[in-house]
Amino acid sequence: MAIELRIPSVGESVTEAFIGRWLKKPGDQVRKDEPVAELETDKANFELLAPAAGTLTRLLKKEGESAAIGEVVAYVEEGEGAAVSSPAPSPAEPAPAAVPRPPSVPDPPVVTPPPVSTTTPSPPPTYDVNPVHVAPLPVSEPSAPPGGVDLKPRVMPAARRVLEEYGLSAGEVRATGPGGRLLKEDVLRHIEQSRARAQGTGAAAAAVSGQGDGDDVEVVRMTPMRRTIARRLVEAQQTAAILTTFNEVDMHAVYDLRARYRDAFEKKHGVRLGFMSFFVKAAVDALKQFPSVNAEIRGDDIVYHKRYHVGVAVSTDRGLVVPVVRDADRLSFADLEKTIAELAKRARDKKLGLDDLLGGTFTVTNGGLFGSLMSTPILNPPQTGVLGMHGVQDRPVVRDGQIVIRPMMYIALSYDHRLIDGREAVTFLRRVKEAVEDPTRLLIDV
Amino acid sequence: MTQHDLVVIGAGPGGYVAAIRAAQLGLNVACVDDNEMLGGTCLRVGCIPSKAMLESSELFYESSRSFADHGIGLQGVTLDLDKMHQRKNQVVKALTSGIGSLFKKNKITRYKGLGRIEGPGRVAVRGDDGTVELTAKHILIATGSVAASLPGIEIDGDRVGTSTDALAYKEVPKHLVVIGAGYIGMELGSVWLRLGAKVTVLEYLDRILPGMDRETADEALKLFRKQGFEIHLGARVTSAKAHGDQCVVERDGGDSITCDRVLVSVGRRPATSDLGLETVGVATDKRGFIQVDGRFATSAAGVYAIGDVIGGMMLAHKAQEEGTACVEGIVTGHGHVNYDAIPGVVYTSPEIATVGKSEEALKEAGVEYRKGVFPFRGNGRARALGQVEGKVKVLADAKTDRVLGVHILGPRAGDLIAEAAVAMDYGASSEDIARACHAHPTLAEALKEAALAVDGRAIHI
Numbered sequence: 001m002a003i004e005l006r007i008p009s010v011g012e013s014v015t016e017a018f019i020g021r022w023l024k025k026p027g028d029q030v031r032k033d034e035p036v037a038e039l040e041t042d043k044a045n046f047e048l049l050a051p052a053a054g055t056l057t058r059l060l061k062k063e064g065e066s067a068a069i070g071e072v073v074a075y076v077e078e079g080e081g082a083a084v085s086s087p088a089p090s091p092a093e094p095a096p097a098a099v100p101r102p103p104s105v106p107d108p109p110v111v112t113p114p115p116v117s118t119t120t121p122s123p124p125p126t127y128d129v130n131p132v133h134v135a136p137l138p139v140s141e142p143s144a145p146p147g148g149v150d151l152k153p154r155v156m157p158a159a160r161r162v163l164e165e166y167g168l169s170a171g172e173v174r175a176t177g178p179g180g181r182l183l184k185e186d187v188l189r190h191i192e193q194s195r196a197r198a199q200g201t202g203a204a205a206a207a208v209s210g211q212g213d214g215d216d217v218e219v220v221r222m223t224p225m226r227r228t229i230a231r232r233l234v235e236a237q238q239t240a241a242i243l244t245t246f247n248e249v250d251m252h253a254v255y256d257l258r259a260r261y262r263d264a265f266e267k268k269h270g271v272r273l274g275f276m277s278f279f280v281k282a283a284v285d286a287l288k289q290f291p292s293v294n295a296e297i298r299g300d301d302i303v304y305h306k307r308y309h310v311g312v313a314v315s316t317d318r319g320l321v322v323p324v325v326r327d328a329d330r331l332s333f334a335d336l337e338k339t340i341a342e343l344a345k346r347a348r349d350k351k352l353g354l355d356d357l358l359g360g361t362f363t364v365t366n367g368g369l370f371g372s373l374m375s376t377p378i379l380n381p382p383q384t385g386v387l388g389m390h391g392v393q394d395r396p397v398v399r400d401g402q403i404v405i406r407p408m409m410y411i412a413l414s415y416d417h418r419l420i421d422g423r424e425a426v427t428f429l430r431r432v433k434e435a436v437e438d439p440t441r442l443l444i445d446v
Numbered sequence: 447m448t449q450h451d452l453v454v455i456g457a458g459p460g461g462y463v464a465a466i467r468a469a470q471l472g473l474n475v476a477c478v479d480d481n482e483m484l485g486g487t488c489l490r491v492g493c494i495p496s497k498a499m500l501e502s503s504e505l506f507y508e509s510s511r512s513f514a515d516h517g518i519g520l521q522g523v524t525l526d527l528d529k530m531h532q533r534k535n536q537v538v539k540a541l542t543s544g545i546g547s548l549f550k551k552n553k554i555t556r557y558k559g560l561g562r563i564e565g566p567g568r569v570a571v572r573g574d575d576g577t578v579e580l581t582a583k584h585i586l587i588a589t590g591s592v593a594a595s596l597p598g599i600e601i602d603g604d605r606v607g608t609s610t611d612a613l614a615y616k617e618v619p620k621h622l623v624v625i626g627a628g629y630i631g632m633e634l635g636s637v638w639l640r641l642g643a644k645v646t647v648l649e650y651l652d653r654i655l656p657g658m659d660r661e662t663a664d665e666a667l668k669l670f671r672k673q674g675f676e677i678h679l680g681a682r683v684t685s686a687k688a689h690g691d692q693c694v695v696e697r698d699g700g701d702s703i704t705c706d707r708v709l710v711s712v713g714r715r716p717a718t719s720d721l722g723l724e725t726v727g728v729a730t731d732k733r734g735f736i737q738v739d740g741r742f743a744t745s746a747a748g749v750y751a752i753g754d755v756i757g758g759m760m761l762a763h764k765a766q767e768e769g770t771a772c773v774e775g776i777v778t779g780h781g782h783v784n785y786d787a788i789p790g791v792v793y794t795s796p797e798i799a800t801v802g803k804s805e806e807a808l809k810e811a812g813v814e815y816r817k818g819v820f821p822f823r824g825n826g827r828a829r830a831l832g833q834v835e836g837k838v839k840v841l842a843d844a845k846t847d848r849v850l851g852v853h854i855l856g857p858r859a860g861d862l863i864a865e866a867a868v869a870m871d872y873g874a875s876s877e878d879i880a881r882a883c884h885a886h887p888t889l890a891e892a893l894k895e896a897a898l899a900v901d902g903r904a905i906h907i
Contacts, residue, residue, distance in 0.1 A: 158847070158877035177873035184875040185846030 003051055005036065005074040007067045016068050016169055017041045019061045020223075028056050030076060037073070040223070045350055054078040065167035153177075158184040166191055172227070229319065236381045241417035244376040244388075247429045249436050251392050251407040254278050257439060269334040275389070276312065277336040279364055281442055282435035283387050284308045284329045287362060290428045292420050293413075294361050296382035302419060311360030311380060312340055314347040315369070321347050322380060324360040368392065368409065377414045384419050387432065388412035448555075450476040452773065453569045453582035455561035455721070458486020460753030460765025461588030462545050468773040469552035476580060477554055478561035478571050483542040484549070487590055488762040491610040494541055496630075498534040499613060499637045500793050507640035512832055525641060527617065534613075563722035567748060570722075584748050584776055587728075587736060588769060589721060591714035591754035598685035598696075599625070599710055605688035606708040609634055619643040619707035623695050625683050627654035629792040631711035632670065636794050638707075639674055646703060648681040648695070655792060659804035659853040662839065666798055666855055669835055673795075686710070716755045733757070741781070742772040750776070764788050787870040791860035796836045799863035802851035802870055805841060814844035818876060818899030822856045824906040825895075826887035833857035838896040840866075840876055847875035847900070858889050865893060876900040 007017050020038035024030055035047035036056065050056075054076045061073045153175035155163070159182045163170060166187070173190040175182035198221060222230065236242070258273055265273040287294040287308055295304045308329040311322040323343035325331070331339065346352050363380045368391035377388040388411065395408040413429045435442050454465045457479035465477040483490050509523050549556050557580070559573025569585060571578045593608035595601055603611060612622075612634045618641045624631040627649035639645040647654075654670070654677065655663040671677060682698040686708050695703045716734045723730065726746035729737045735757035742750045752772050753765030767788070771781030792798040808815050821837040822828035836856030842849050852866035869879050879897035884890050898904045 156872070156874060156878050157881040158875045161877070161881070178871065181873060183846075183848070183873050184877060185843075185848055188846060 002057065002075045002077055003054065004072045005048060005051065005076060006072050007039065007048070007069050009069050016066045018066050019063050019073065020045060021063055022059060023047075024056045026056055026059060030054060030056055036076075041228075041354070046353065048073070050076055052076060052078050062167065066169050153180050153182040155182045156184060159187050162187040162191075172231075226319065232381070233378060236379050239381065240379050240384075242376075242379055242414055243417045243422070243425070244412050244414045245422070245425045245429055246374065246410060246412050247426075247433050249409045249411055249433045250397070251275075251409055251436070253437055253439060255407055265334070269338065271334065271337045271341055273333070274337055274340075276340050276364070276366070277333045278436050278439060279387065279389055279432070280310055280312070280325065280328050280336055280340075281333065281439075282432045283310065283362065283364055285435050285442055285445075286428045286431040288329070289431060290420075290424050292424060293385040293415065293428055295384055295419060296361075297384070297416070297419055298382070305361040307361065309359050309361045311363040311383075312343065313363065313365035314344045316347050316350075321352060321357065322360065322363060322365075323347055323352055323356045324358070326359075363387070364389065366390075374410045374412065376412060379414055379416060384416040385425075385428075386414050387429075388414065448476070448578070448580050450474050450555065450580060450582045452476070452584045452586060452776070453478060453561070453580050454586045454588055455479075455563075455569065456486060456588035456590055456753075456755075457481070457484040457545070457556075458588060458590045458753065458765065459488045459762035460590070460769040461486065461586070462548070463766040464586055464588060464752065464769030464773050465554050466548055466552050467770045468777070469554050471773065471777040473773070473777065475552075475554045476557060476582070477549065478557045478559065478569065478580075480558065480560045482558070483538070484545040484556070485538075485542040489538060489542050489545070491613060493762055495534050495538050495613050496609070496633055496637070497793055498537045499530070500633060500795075502530045502533065503637045503640040504795055515832060525618070527641070531614065560720070562720060563725050563728075563749070565725050566746070582748075584750065586769075586772065587718075587721065587744070587749065587751040587755055588753050588765070589717040589755050590765075591760055592717050593710065594713045594715040595710055596625070596683065596712055599683065599708075600685075600687050601710060602688050605691070605693050605706070606686050606710065608710055612638070612707075612709045615707065619705070621646070621703075621705035622707045622709060623648065623686075623693070623703055623705045624709045624711060625686065625695070626650075626710070626712040627656075627677065627679075628711055628713065629655060629790075631709060632792060632794050634709055634711070635675065636673075643707075645675055646705070647675055647677040648683055648697060649677065649679050650682050652679050654679070655798065657804075658790070658792075658798065658800055659839070659851070660806050662798060662800070662853040662855050665836070666792075666794070666796075669796065669855075670794070714754065714760055716757070718755060731757075741775045742768060758785070759788055759790065761788065761790060784871055787867050789863045789867045791863065793860060796833060796856045797854075797859035799854045799859035800852070801863050801867045802849065803841065804851060804853070805839075808841060808850060813850065815841050815850060816844050816847075816876075816900050817841055818896045818901070818904070820892050820895035820899055820904055820907060822889070822892055825889060825892045827889050828857055828892070830887065831857055831889075838862070838892045840879070840893070840896040840900050842876040842897075842900045847877055849874050849876055849879065849897075852893070852896075854893070856889070856892070862889055862893055865890060 017039040020040040022037050024036050030036060030050040030053065032053045033049045036050050037048040039046055039048050056074060057077045058075045059073070061067055067073050153170055155170050156177065162184055168187065168190070170182055173182060173186050176186050177183040198219060254275065262273055291304045294308065295302055307327055309324050309326050310328040311324045313320055313322050325336065325339050325343070328336065343356060346356070360380065360383060362383055363386040365377050365386060366389040367375045368389055371391050373390055373393070375388055375390065377386040379386055390410045392407045392409045394405050396403050397406045397408065411429060411432060413425055415425045451473035452468050452475045454461045454475065454477045457477050461477060462484060465475045469475045481490065488494065506523070506525060509520055513520055557571040557573070557578060559571040559578070562570050562572065563585060564570045567581050567583065569580045569582060571580065600606060601608065609630050615638070619638055621644045622635065622638050624635045624645060624647045627647050631647060632654065635645045635647055653660060653663055654667050667677065678700070681700060683695060684698060685696040687694055691706060693705050693708045695705065695708060716736065718730065718734055718736065726749055728749055729745040731737055736744055736751040736755050738744055738751050738756050742752050744751050750772050752768035754760045758764065767783045771783045774781030787801060789799060789801040818840040819837055823834040828834050833856070838856065839853045840849060841851040849866070849870050852863065854862050876897040880894055882894070884894040895904045895906060899907070
């Protein structure tokens with residue numbers, strides 16, 4: 001009998017997933033828990049596993065199409081081998097007709113070539129084919145906006161049909177109808193504009209840059225994940241009143257400490273003593289003094305977080321991801337280093353789960369990895385603060401009337417000015433500076 | 447001297463609705479009207495009594511025609527015109543006294559008498575018992591319109607009269623000449639045609655129902671002629687006069703017509719005489735309509751106007767929308783009327799209803815459109831009713847599919863048009879209407895089918 005493959009729930013704020021790639025095609029044998037598809041969300045990628053052993057019979061979604069959480073995207077005919085000899089499921093059997101599908105979309109082919117080859121308006125390529133550039137800026141990938149405010153437009157019936165047909169989500173299209181309704185014409189306009197951008201716009205871009213079209217440019221469609229990231233970043237810029245304050249840190253004390261205890265630390269804990277743990281510790285210490293930096297705006301309310309879940313930006317070949325170190329205030333230096341190293345490894349191996357990415361209350365990002373001396377990080381909504389670390393340089397500074405050479409780092413705090421006053425932000429950053437310059441202060445809490 | 451937040455002059459559909467809405471919003475409201483009965487032209491001598499007469503006359507007419515098709519045999523069907531008028535009067539009385547109750551419920555002060563603006567914030571009411579002076583923060587003019595006439599036509603309020611007279615003829619005319627083939631002329635012409643009069647309609651233009659979608663009006667013209675209307679298009683009436691019990695109607699390039707009744711239905715003009723507009727400086731246009739801005743404010747501070755008196759579509763429901771929007775604007779700062787989605791209905795048989803743009807208007811504006819048509823003969827309910835004449839026409843933007851106009855000629859068209867108006871107000875595409883489930887068997891299915899036909903996929907044709 002046919003078993004439905006549904007998009008699993010992966011977290012409260014995630015309502016849809018994109019089919020990144022089908023790993024199996026109709027007719028393929030699958031084992032129980034074997035990955036059938038790669039799914040993408042704006043948060044992370046995960047795999048859709050076969051619920052039982054059998055034969056994959058039907059795929060209901062094309063690559064690049066979106067599916068709601070809980071939506072059926074494929075069917076598996078149970079029983080090994082049995083289905084191999086009967087490639088097409090008997091018409092009486094195939095999954096109870098409970099699959100919601102717009103009437104004008106033709107039935108997906110049953111056990112025919114994988115849907116990649118079927119005509120779709122403009123299938124977004126998966127990012128395996130088109131790796132996105134790693135942004136050298138310490139831009140953190142924003143998480144979903146806080147729950148509570150429903151910004152989704154009311155979708156008119158015909159608009160819903162066109163959205164489904166083109167694998168779009170309502171949020172991607174600007175609604176112009178009365179009362180914010182999303183009209184069919186809005187979706188058609190959106191599709192037309194995307195098409196114009198994808199094809200001709202060689203022409204537009206070239207006209208602007210004064211170059212000929214064709215070979216001078218390469219037009220690559222954004223992956224759903226990149227599109228979501230792009231939208232969220234702009235949303236963050238438009239929603240919050242982002243301001244950045246700078247300071248500099250003398251890393252002399254940290255260097256000393258590391259020089260003295262590096263080997264002992266590594267021997268005992270099996271992990272390198274890095275800078276990161278100092279900054280996370282110092283940040284948590286400052287957050288305790290300035291609760292508004294560990295807070296968020298939710299409607300007309302300010303929500304102060306009493307736990308300290310610090311997101312740490314990690315760059316991967318697909319872009320920046322921000323896994324979260326939970327309860328960072330309760331972890332020792334060694335635990336922090338271990339946790340961060342572990343999260344970074346899983347991020348690079350694409351093994352992060354949604355749980356690893358949700359719930360951060362503050363973010364630390366290190367642009368110094370790429371050599372940046374100064375930058376203005378973007379907030380990771382709904383958070384109100386993000387601490388930017390940068391590269392360390394030996395610079396002449398004045399100590400006790402003498403010019404001396406010290407390892408110096410600029411640090412930045414971007415903050416939401418709606419909630420945090422300049423005085424708080426500046427003092428917060430000074431507290432971070434003081435704690436890193438003299439880590440004993442963290443120990444005796446002064 | 448009595449102080450009010452708002453004084454509404456005129457208790458027609460625009461005025462009384464504005465008064466009630468303003469009272470709901472917390473204003474101290476007064477409404478001034480010279481008539482014993484509230485409700486204005488619409489309730490007293492317009493929409494309501496004409497619909498009562500249309501219903502009665504249709505039953506009489508059908509009793510000797512389609513009843514036999516249903517297998518109902520009747521003999522000796524008689525007409526008691528007095529009784530018919532009585533029933534009409536009861537309908538009117540029930541509705542107009544209903545407005546009195548609504549006024550009481552909403553604590554609206556009613557003044558009987560002629561309202562006249564005496565200066566900024568001042569209204570005098572001249573009634574039977576002398577004059578009362580009112581002061582008001584806001585004055586709303588909702589005096590409506592009166593029947594217009596043409597040079598050479600001598601209206602005597604009896605043989606040569608307006609719609610008010612034609613609603614109350616004491617006996618069925620032998621020969622009624624209707625001047626003007628607008629909706630009033632066609633509706634009242636229908637009443638007396640059904641009751642046995644010979645009806646001749648003289649229209650100056652080359653079409654009936656000016657302003658309506660041409661194709662729909664032309665199809666209606668054929669049906670009206672089939673019913674026995676004698677309709678002359680391009681007929682310019684030069685004079686109409688009563689001579690005793692007879693009237694003579696003269697026209698350019700045609701024989702004069704002798705008849706016993708003439709209904710002058712050539713349009714309506716704003717009712718602004720002796721309103722005291724000059725005392726506060728309310729500006730009017732060339733045709734006498736009061737000029738207002740988007741919030742219905744006139745050129746005089748604190749004076750507003752809505753309904754027929756400001757022009758546009760002279761329809762009760764348009765006046766009601768404006769009255770509501772106007773007082774909401776005064777109290778809350780915002781109020782809005784969507785003029786693109788105001789339906790219009792002609793209560794002939796079959797009915798004609800329309801909302802949005804006509805095909806000609808779209809062509810003239812150079813809008814590319816697609817058209818979906820569905821005839822009522824393909825509709826099960828219409829068949830069962832035995833009323834299969836007419837069709838539904840949906841016009842949608844060729845590119846965006848947005849519904850731009852819907853025109854219906856057919857049974858209960860006036861009720862069917864509501865769905866189209868709601869859809870248009872929501873910015874619907876023809877596909878939106880087509881995708882919505884419509885009950886079977888209903889006349890409304892014809893609208894769904896016409897919407898499907900826009901995309902060439904109607905089912906039952």
